[in-house]
Amino acid sequence: MVVEQEQRLGDLKPLHGRLVRLRALEPEDEPLLYEWFNDPEVTSTGGGHGYPISHARERDWIDEANRPGYDYCHFGIVALDDDRLIGTVSLRRTSPENRSADLGLSIGEKTRWNQGYATDAMRVVCRFGFQQMNLHRIELGTYAEHAAAIRVYEKVGFKAEVRTRDSAFFGGRYRDGVLMGLLEGELIE
Amino acid sequence: MSELRELVEHRPLEGRLVRLRPRDMEDEPALHSWINDPDVTQNLAARYPYSHEAEREFVKSLRDTNYKNAGFGIETLAEGKLIGNLGFHETEAESRRATLGIMIGEKDYWDRGYGTDAMRVLCRFGFEMMNLHRIELEVLAVNARARRVYEKVGFQFEGTRRDAFYKFGRYIDAHVMSLLEGELRWD
Numbered sequence: 602m603v604v605e606q607e608q609r610l611g612d613l614k615p616l617h618g619r620l621v622r623l624r625a626l627e628p629e630d631e632p633l634l635y636e637w638f639n640d641p642e643v644t645s646t647g648g649g650h651g652y653p654i655s656h657a658r659e660r661d662w663i664d665e666a667n668r669p670g671y672d673y674c675h676f677g678i679v680a681l682d683d684d685r686l687i688g689t690v691s692l693r694r695t696s697p698e699n700r701s702a703d704l705g706l707s708i709g710e711k712t713r714w715n716q717g718y719a720t721d722a723m724r725v726v727c728r729f730g731f732q733q734m735n736l737h738r739i740e741l742g743t744y745a746e747h748a749a750a751i752r753v754y755e756k757v758g759f760k761a762e763v764r765t766r767d768s769a770f771f772g773g774r775y776r777d778g779v780l781m782g783l784l785e786g787e788l789i790e
Numbered sequence: 791m792s793e794l795r796e797l798v799e800h801r802p803l804e805g806r807l808v809r810l811r812p813r814d815m816e817d818e819p820a821l822h823s824w825i826n827d828p829d830v831t832q833n834l835a836a837r838y839p840y841s842h843e844a845e846r847e848f849v850k851s852l853r854d855t856n857y858k859n860a861g862f863g864i865e866t867l868a869e870g871k872l873i874g875n876l877g878f879h880e881t882e883a884e885s886r887r888a889t890l891g892i893m894i895g896e897k898d899y900w901d902r903g904y905g906t907d908a909m910r911v912l913c914r915f916g917f918e919m920m921n922l923h924r925i926e927l928e929v930l931a932v933n934a935r936a937r938r939v940y941e942k943v944g945f946q947f948e949g950t951r952r953d954a955f956y957k958f959g960r961y962i963d964a965h966v967m968s969l970l971e972g973e974l975r976w977d
Binding site: 700701762766768769780784 | 886954
């Protein structure tokens, strides 16, 4: 019985999905992240106003983000097929009392868009949040017009909860935001 | 309405029942008693008790009132008595948005229109003096009284963050509401 239990525990791969695995970010990832987070095509879908980011700032950010833990959990997303970094995903603003966290995802490698990598990474990070961090609720924000992202989030089980009117201004106009939530037990694998 | 127009030109922090003013160390005992009063905090996010030392640090952090730190005390016009706090946090300049928080700490002043008046004055200040476009707030689903006040002022319900707060042994939904430029109501 004990042996069985140990085998099962040993089989746990909390950071692995079908297409991707998650790992900590490293200082060596800086050039890629610098490229992605200065690319308006990548950043416009995740919010932000498009201010440029220096190498120094990016290095500082990695220095902060590369120690995943309960309070501030950032991961690099690595494609299983060629073991290369294709994006980042995070659980932030965790509240132990509310057992909640905010999720942020970015697939920086544009050649990997629309092929299921974001969906798989979402599933892995949400499973990690529920099964390893013991969260009750995971929340994310996107824009109402960003239909492709909303479809991915809904596929994983997120429900659109709030439509925030005119809550973000960029590209010359106000845009509605959408807050989406996923509770324990709602993740669709 | 034209009367209010004149008022706002000269006294943007005054309403019909209250004025908004900065807080000083003399206010610390009142602020400390409110944040430690379970009747006051039961519908707020606050959970842990506050020491006088922590409260003094908080009051110090309020010293400069400005775009990023637009917090006020609520004082009655009639007696000049401090009865609560309110203000904006998480102001974001590019999107011209801010999040509003309010507490009426003096329980004798509940349900008498003071909170409503203070909300109106702060929102007017936000739109007309800070040039905000959107003011948002969150209210626990169990706090029906507050939600009625927000609706009276013109806030619109936008949706429900399910199980967003845990207090008193259960998860509680949070309602998100917002008020855009031009939506503030005085009657």
